[in-house]
Amino acid sequence: MTGPGPLPRIVLAMLLLLTAVPVSAAPVQVLGLRTWPAPDNTRVVLDLSAEARYRVFTIDNPERLVVDIKGARLDKASRLEVTAEDRLLKGIRSGVQDGTLRIVMDLQGEAQYKDFLLKPYRQYGHRLVIDLFTKTPSPAGPAVAAEAAPPLVIAKPSGMRDLVIAIDAGHGGEDPGALGYRGTREKDVVLAIARHLATLIDRERGMKAVLTRSGDYFLSLRKRTQIARDNKADLFVSIHADSFRDKRVKGTSVFVLSSHGATDEAARWLAEKENASDLIGGVSLDDKDDVLRSVLLDLSQTATLESSLEAADDVLRNLGSVGELHKGRVQQAGFVVLKSPDMPSMLIETAFISNPAEERKLRDVSTQRAMAEAMLGGIRNYFVKNAPPDSLFATRRHTILRGDRLSDLATQYQVSVEDIKQLNGLKDETLPVGRVLRIPAAREG
Numbered sequence: 221m222t223g224p225g226p227l228p229r230i231v232l233a234m235l236l237l238l239t240a241v242p243v244s245a246a247p248v249q250v251l252g253l254r255t256w257p258a259p260d261n262t263r264v265v266l267d268l269s270a271e272a273r274y275r276v277f278t279i280d281n282p283e284r285l286v287v288d289i290k291g292a293r294l295d296k297a298s299r300l301e302v303t304a305e306d307r308l309l310k311g312i313r314s315g316v317q318d319g320t321l322r323i324v325m326d327l328q329g330e331a332q333y334k335d336f337l338l339k340p341y342r343q344y345g346h347r348l349v350i351d352l353f354t355k356t357p358s359p360a361g362p363a364v365a366a367e368a369a370p371p372l373v374i375a376k377p378s379g380m381r382d383l384v385i386a387i388d389a390g391h392g393g394e395d396p397g398a399l400g401y402r403g404t405r406e407k408d409v410v411l412a413i414a415r416h417l418a419t420l421i422d423r424e425r426g427m428k429a430v431l432t433r434s435g436d437y438f439l440s441l442r443k444r445t446q447i448a449r450d451n452k453a454d455l456f457v458s459i460h461a462d463s464f465r466d467k468r469v470k471g472t473s474v475f476v477l478s479s480h481g482a483t484d485e486a487a488r489w490l491a492e493k494e495n496a497s498d499l500i501g502g503v504s505l506d507d508k509d510d511v512l513r514s515v516l517l518d519l520s521q522t523a524t525l526e527s528s529l530e531a532a533d534d535v536l537r538n539l540g541s542v543g544e545l546h547k548g549r550v551q552q553a554g555f556v557v558l559k560s561p562d563m564p565s566m567l568i569e570t571a572f573i574s575n576p577a578e579e580r581k582l583r584d585v586s587t588q589r590a591m592a593e594a595m596l597g598g599i600r601n602y603f604v605k606n607a608p609p610d611s612l613f614a615t616r617r618h619t620i621l622r623g624d625r626l627s628d629l630a631t632q633y634q635v636s637v638e639d640i641k642q643l644n645g646l647k648d649e650t651l652p653v654g655r656v657l658r659i660p661a662a663r664e665g
Contacts, residue, residue, distance in 0.1 A: 248272045248292040250321065251345070253299070256393035257306040258437035261353045264309075264325070265394055268292075268346040276335045276350060283327040287335075287350065292321040308352045330355040349394070380612045382428040383603055385421050386448030388458040388557060389414035389431070393438035398463030400579035406461045407436065409582040413570060414459050416592035424596065425639055425660060426612035427603075441556040448563060454608065455531060455564050455599065458557045461582055462546070462569040470578050471546025473569040474536040476528040477559060478552040527564040527606065535566065535598030542594045543571065543581070568595065600643075604658050616659040620651045633659045 249269040256263040266287070273290040293316065300312040300323070310326040331352045338347040389411040391397035397406025411433070418429035430451045432444045439447075448456045462473065532550040539545070546569070558565040570591055571578040581587040607613040618629060626649045630637045639660045640646070651657075 248289065250289065250292055250294045250298060250323075252295070252297075253312065253323075254394070255302060255306060255309060256437040257303055257308070258393075258433070258435070258439070260307070261351060261437075262306055262308045263393055263438050264350040264352065266323075266348040266350075267344070268348060271337065271339075271346050272348065274335075274348060276333065278331075278333070280330075283330055285325040285327060285331070285333060285350070285352070287323040287325070287348070289321045289323070289348075291319055294321060294323075308354070325352075327352075347394075380614075381610055382426055383455070383607065383611050383613050384428050384430060384451055384453045385599060386430045386432060386451065386453035386456045386563075387414045387418050387421075388444045388448070388456065389433055390458060390460040392433050392436055395438060398461060398573045400573040400582070401467065401576045402579055402583075404573055404579050404583055406463075406573055409573070409588070410459045410461055410570070411436070412585075413588045413591055416589050417457070417459075417595050420592055420596045421599075424600065425642065426607075427599075444557055445560045445563075445565070449560055453563055454603075454611075456557070456560065456566070457535075457595065457599070458555070458565070458567040460567060460569050461571055461573040463574040464572060465574075467572075467574050467576060469546070470572050470575045471544045472536075472539045472542075472571060473546045473551055474532045474539070475551045475553050475555060475558070475567040475569070476532050477525060477565065478554050524560075524562060524564055528558070528566055530606070531564050531599070531602040532566040534601040535568065535595055538594040538598035538601070539568070539570075539591065542587075542590045543578075546572070597645075604643075613660070618657045618659055620653055620655045620657060622653050624651055625649070626651065629657070629659070635660050 248271075251267040251269055253267070254265045256265070266289075268289075272292055274292075275288050276285065278285050294314050300314060302309045302311055306328075308328055308331055310328055312323065312325050314321065314323045316322070332355060333353070334351045336349055338344070338349055340346060389407070391407035391410070393407075395407065397410070399405060414431060415434075418431055421427045421429035430448065430453060432447045433439050444458070445456065529550055536545065536550055550566075553567075555567050558567055571582055573579050573582055603611075603613050616633065618624075618633070626637045626640055626646075630640060637649070640657060641649075643658050643660050
């Protein structure tokens, strides 16, 4: 048996040509561009068909940020648009030069930036992310209220202050959170519930709400808790919607930090030099030795965890009146947003967005309001028992005697009838003998 004969010359020539000339790679396509404006930062996301080589730099007079992507081209369907509310971007344009795609972002003024590539994840492919910040961002990051950065809470002239409740709507911007069967995005429904809760809290005498985010934009987990701490929050409530592979799973859950998570966080705090000057329970740690700092932090965390558990239990019991509970008791886990050592914190999984019936409820405005009302009821119950002495919510108690009338009690305690009714959830002026009424603190003047 003989082997194969010599290859024809034309075939040899073709093989030599193929080995001599490298095959050019397909160009990277920019499939889309999205912007997520926040009060003091904007996230720009470029969707890419593949991982790309790029560089980012700024040009002044006028201020611009330039993105060069080697061997790339812009998909014809891509829109380079800036929303009217963007405080950092004025416009976006593009062009191609020497095989490099250049995207120019016209800025409102001087800005800082961070850029990084993200690999494919879930519904997303390769992405180039650019975070734009105001030129001199605060070390703690942006503080966000209903439409702009909220002012820090200032004590009233009388020395009595409002309780500050930080409300954190989970996810946002590029991070949609869990997705329901009908396409409901977790980030949207939890923001709606957070807004309802903020409105109710602001109507409550002696309480003030601070939203960590008021719109559809990204916030890091630690920035959320830092916003709450910057505003001296008395309680931090993070709102989410759960998801599970089994669509039959349902119910509401409330979480606080686990002891193990607290231990890990204590180590992080003590290891980071910049945290040495933070106040833990009103005590500065920067002039203490390591052992004393560790003891003070441990005491602070223990008290904070106990307060978190009590507040979460009040909220869970109230949420049980709105819908089914997934677990009948407060759960503990190592969520990053719960790790502030000096602020009671809880995370509420309102329902399973992966359950079609619960997804429908989450989309319903009346259900969103009912959930917010239940959360407020639990928060109110907690602070009736634990209001700081310097707060307007610090209460007195009155046991109803035969013949007591609300108007007489209002005069006696120098408060209004409506305040007594609101604080105690009274629908009318009927007073059952023996019931203990909570009496709100009287405002001076």
